[in-house]
Amino acid sequence: MNEAVELSCLNYRRYIKAIFEPATQNFLRLMEERGISLHEVFGVNLFIAHAVDYLRAIRLTCPPPAVPR
Numbered sequence: 001m002n003e004a005v006e007l008s009c010l011n012y013r014r015y016i017k018a019i020f021e022p023a024t025q026n027f028l029r030l031m032e033e034r035g036i037s038l039h040e041v042f043g044v045n046l047f048i049a050h051a052v053d054y055l056r057a058i059r060l061t062c063p064p065p066a067v068p069r
Contacts, residue, residue, distance in 0.1 A: 004061045012054040023047045 001009075027044045030036050 002061075002063070005058060008054070008058040008061050012051075012058060015054060016051065020047050020051055 023044060024047070027036065027040065030040065
């Protein structure tokens, strides 16, 4: 794995731990306690989209796999 991929993976793990997991827990708590509004659904959707963007960036940073001949 090259340095760019390692950095991308590290940033992704940091994002998941520091932002995504707390936001998800808060969203689920609110849903259980009082229900959620549409803007809260859109907000959590942005966090999910950002996580997917990270995965795509990591994938694009990785060298293509070797194809056996």
